[in-house]
Amino acid sequence: MAVSSYMTDAIKIDVWSDIACPWCYIGKRNLETGLAEVAGDADAPRVEVTYHSYELSPDTPVDFEGDQTEYLVQHKGISREQALEMAARVTDVARDAGLDYHFDNLKHTNTVKAHELVHFAKEKGLQGSMKERLLSAHFVEGRHVGRIDDLVELAVEIGLDADEAREALISEKYVEAVRADEEQARAYGINGVPFFVIDGKYGISGAQPPAAFSQIARQVWAEHQGEPAAV
Template sequence: MTDAIKIDVWSDIACPWCYIGKKNLEKGLAEVASDEDAPLVEVTYHSYELSPDTPVDFEGDEGDYLVQHKGISREQALEMADRVTDVAREAGLDYHFDILKHTNTVKAHELVHFAKEMGMQDAMKERLLSAHFVEGRHVGRVDDLVELAVEVGLDADATRDALVSEKYVEAVRADEDQARAYGINGVPFFVIDGKYGISGAQPPAAFSQIARQVWAEHKEEAAAV
């Protein structure tokens, strides 16, 4: 049997390009899923904090955040948000930066690791990104995260225990250490089979192309055994 392609994705809940990249990856993989010899693919999400110094309750809106963290004018910040909103719309996403609540994302990353252990990583990642960018929900406080976890089918008490105990902080740090080892300094970043890297929210065709290429390599390797 041919081994599945492993796609490891480094991203942050607070990264608008990461949600766009996730959607484009899914569209690209959906395209190859209809191939006569469709690739087997396993996608795993890994933690990356773009702004670990952000407080849990950031005082200000998107413009304030970008001014503080990127050193640009408020006008430039709002223009940047508008551009990202347009690109997100092309990916089928309806961003609302006017209601977005900036927060520290380490707890959200812990939750994604807990969900992975429960076999629900993708659903939890999707829920967090949608809550943050589309619905303006808070994704940094334990109570809010437990509510979102319950919405995807996770147990409330088990989720709260996982977050309060900080059981998955070590897993978050391990992901970030691996990102540094790979030389990743921006997200989203996709690592295919541990040997190919794709940086940024590439179009769906880029992902379908690499999936077909790597699947052909897997078939050749299997035939040579």
Template structure:
């Protein structure tokens, strides 16, 4: 049996294009599920902090953050947010930048590594991004993160211990080191089977095509080897 295609995704919880890219990847892979020889894919998320200097509690909304903390003109920021909200809607995501609570995401990344350790990374990634972009929940404080972890079936006390002890912080840093080694400077970034790099929130069709292509290459190699 052909081994699963491995797709490693570098992203940040607070990256609007990362949530769009995640959803487009899922939609694209779902489109291949009905293929006679459907690709088998294993997706793993890796940590990337877009703004590691962000405070845990930022006083203001996304417009305030990008215009003051990042020095971007407010009109430009407003137009940019309207654009990404429209793109998100096409992907089936309902963004609400007006209630978004901007925060530091390092603890969220630690939680994702904890979730991966317990087989719930897929669910935890979705829950964090949904909480952040569509529900206006805080994803930077330990109490809030523990509550979200419990919602996806993780043990609350174990999640709290992992976050307080910073047990998974080295895992976050290792992901960031690997991103630098790959030359990744922006997210989302998808590494397919360790050899194909796909940058940005590509449309679902692009993800479906690359999954089929790699799967076909794998199957052909097995036939040749046989």
């Protein structure tokens, strides 16, 4: 009976990422594409994905004065030419993943409140939807994702209660959860995102292609079945 119970366990994928990380949205979409591929397998893996907080630039003000290029120059210490090249490159990679980035409209901001909102949404069973809405709002639509009023609007769009969302953000109820995620990231030695932890034992760093995620999903699912993974 114990073996049968174990075989039905879902693969746990824990994802550390930041709302302000363009590679994190690409990584999220590639993960979803890879998992969609294995969903058609005769013995499709069961997967549970959980998102965790990671702030790349916690010192960024809520209302950053400047555009994407100025942000990269200030925070990366690179030239304007290099910043423009970086933005163009990530826009091309995002397009390949099916994402339409608009860095010219992007509003840089502090992301701690957005992370708090993701934790609030998790409690309501809508974490994945909230994460997706925030990333799309930030990179595709050029909406502000650092101010409470703007965040509440996005929460309502996915079906969360406005008053409850506002209270959660004002009270800072979920700040401790954000800090716990970041502490776990440090314990794992994560110093860049996106970072994917599979079943607590395999780590995947960066926005890997969909095939990398489908491969690891099949491998780990075979381990759950007590079978050797196909090569």
